[in-house]
Structures are given as structure tokens and as C-alpha cells.
Amino acid sequence: MNEAANMNLESHSKPPRAEVPDPLKGRRQIGAEEKFCFGCHQDLECFTRCCQDINILLTPTDVLRLARRLEMTTDDFLQEHTLMPITKDLHLPVVMLKLGPEPDKRCTFVSDKGCGVYEDRPWSCRMYPLGSALPPARAGEDSEPVHFLFEEEFCLGHGEKREWTVAEWKADQNLSHQEELETGFREIVSHPWFIGGTRQLDPKRMEMFYTCCYDLDTFRRFIFSSSFINRFELADELVEQIRTDDEALLRFAFRWLRYALFCEPTMTPTDSATQAVTGATVERES
Numbered sequence: 001m002n003e004a005a006n007m008n009l010e011s012h013s014k015p016p017r018a019e020v021p022d023p024l025k026g027r028r029q030i031g032a033e034e035k036f037c038f039g040c041h042q043d044l045e046c047f048t049r050c051c052q053d054i055n056i057l058l059t060p061t062d063v064l065r066l067a068r069r070l071e072m073t074t075d076d077f078l079q080e081h082t083l084m085p086i087t088k089d090l091h092l093p094v095v096m097l098k099l100g101p102e103p104d105k106r107c108t109f110v111s112d113k114g115c116g117v118y119e120d121r122p123w124s125c126r127m128y129p130l131g132s133a134l135p136p137a138r139a140g141e142d143s144e145p146v147h148f149l150f151e152e153e154f155c156l157g158h159g160e161k162r163e164w165t166v167a168e169w170k171a172d173q174n175l176s177h178q179e180e181l182e183t184g185f186r187e188i189v190s191h192p193w194f195i196g197g198t199r200q201l202d203p204k205r206m207e208m209f210y211t212c213c214y215d216l217d218t219f220r221r222f223i224f225s226s227s228f229i230n231r232f233e234l235a236d237e238l239v240e241q242i243r244t245d246d247e248a249l250l251r252f253a254f255r256w257l258r259y260a261l262f263c264e265p266t267m268t269p270t271d272s273a274t275q276a277v278t279g280a281t282v283e284r285e286s
């Protein structure tokens with residue numbers, strides 16, 4: 001069980017340093033080569049203590065995997081198992097796992113035997129005791145995450161002898177596939193468009209971001225029940241993939257968002273779509 005109030009939220013108020021999100025403030029920052037001691041197993045007295053009264057932000061892949069594990073559509077999963085906190089500082093919607101009732105506020109997936117969704121547990125549960133923050137990217141550069149160590153007193157895992165670097169811990173937790181899949185997501189949330197903190201997406205684009213990143217079943221329905229496919233140059237093979245393969249659809253969603261949110265040339269409109277837009281522009285101007 002590796003779990004906690006982890007956060008990969010980024011702050012975009014002052015480039016290029018990461019402004020540390022509240023849950024990571026005061027935590028010890030840990031360098032790439034630095035070692036930390038940790039171990040987590042069923043014999044520890046604290047077993048499952050960490051699965052209550054926590055904030056667990058879900059990534060797009062977390063939502064997808066949990067929904068599929070529970071045999072739910074993404075829209076049903078989001079409604080039943082998540083919350084979407086709204087604060088004025090957030091420039092993009094975030095999705096949090098809904099916990100059980102007061103006073104314990106236990107994760108609804110935990111039992112005395114441990115995590116009931118272990119193979120599909122969220123990114124932040126795998127990362128614990130590490131947290132990370134992503135500074136905003138400068139144009140043309142990738143943003144590198146900075147890591148922090150959670151050292152809560154109740155967690156006895158810090159007394160274990162085994163030593164890890166950040167990379168070793170991530171490898172042990174099988175994070176590489178998820179992190180590769182979500183490269184496009186990180187590029188969007190740390191996008192230079194947000195640098196300075198003065199730009200805000202309008203409500204329509206916020207909703208588009210939420211649907212594309214988290215509610216993939218609704219995004220798929222939109223793609224295949226509208227003129228979307230005909231409006232862009234898309235290879236038949238890709239269309240088939242996004243119809244049937246969730247991960248292909250997620251990668252495509254990130255690509256589409258860069259076009260739709262930041263006007264990047266990641267999609268090519270078909271001639272007829274361009275003509276339709278030009279015609280509409282001409283009509284408006286005349």
C-alpha cells in the first residue's frame with residue numbers, strides 16, 4: 001500500500017520555478033540522486049492508516065483504469081466516485097477521489113486486507129511517500145518535475161531499511177507506462193500559454209479539457225456522433241484505434257486539446273472544413 005495526499009498540480013504564477021502547491025509546502029525536496037528509506041507492507045501497524053482523510057488527485061489514466069476496473073463508464077465513475085473542487089486559483093479543472101463518510105473519511109476502496117484496486121490504484125497512491133510539482137514550461141523546453149518527501153509520523157514505512165532514489169521508487173511502482181501515456185497531459189497543464197497566471201480558459205474550453213482528459217467515453221461519443229471525423233485529416237487506422245482503444249483515444253485527446261486550446265498545428269482541417277470556416281468568416285464580414 002503506497003498512498004497519500006500527493007499532488008502533481010502545477011502553479012503557473014511566476015515562471016520558471018515551480019510554486020509549490022499547498023500539500024507540498026514545508027516538505028523536504030529530494031534530488032534525483034538522493035536516497036530515502038522506505039518500505040510498506042501488511043505487517044506494519046500503520047497498514048491502511050494512510051488510506052483515510054486524504055486528498056487524492058486523479059490523473060486521466062487513473063480515472064480510465066478505475067472506471068474500467070469497476071466496469072463503469074467514465075461518466076458514471078466520475079459522478080459516483082469523484083469530486084471536482086472549484087477554487088479561484090485553479091486554472092484547469094482537477095478531479096479528486098471521493099472518500100467515505102465522516103469521521104474517518106476512508107477511501108471507499110480500502111479494507112482490512114488493503115487496497116481493493118491495488119493493480120489499478122491511482123498515480124499518487126503509487127508515488128507515496130513522494131510528491132511532485134511541475135514547473136511551467138518555457139516555450140520550446142520540457143518541464144522537469146521536482147520531488148518532495150512526505151514524512152508523516154503515523155507512517156512507519158520510513159523506519160524500514162531499504163533505500164531508494166526517486167527513479168528506483170518509480171520503477172518499483174510501475175509508473176513508466178502511465179507517465180509516458182500522460183506526457184501529453186503534462187505538456188498541457190504546464191503549457192507556456194499559462195505563464196504569468198493572467199490567462200484563463202473560458203468555461204467552454206474548461207469543459208472541453210475536463211471531457212477530453214477525464215470523461216473519455218463522452219469524448220468518444222462526441223467524436224463518432226458528430227461531424228468531427230470529417231472535419232480533420234485523420235488516417236483510417238487512427239480512426240479505428242480511437243474507436244476501440246482507450247489509450248489511443250487518450251493520446252488523441254491530448255493532441256486535439258493542443259489544437260483546440262492553444263491553436264497549435266497538431267490537427268489538419270480537411271479542405272471542406274476550411275472552406276466552411278472561410279465561408280462562415282466571409283458571411284460574418286459581409
Ligand code: SF4
Binds near residue numbers: 001002039044049050
Ligand atoms: S507504511 Fe505508510 S504507506 Fe505503508 S501502510 Fe503504513 S502508513 Fe501507509
Ligand code: SF4
Binds near residue numbers: 001052111125
Ligand atoms: S486507492 Fe487504494 S491505495 Fe489509494 S487510498 Fe484507496 S485504498 Fe489506499
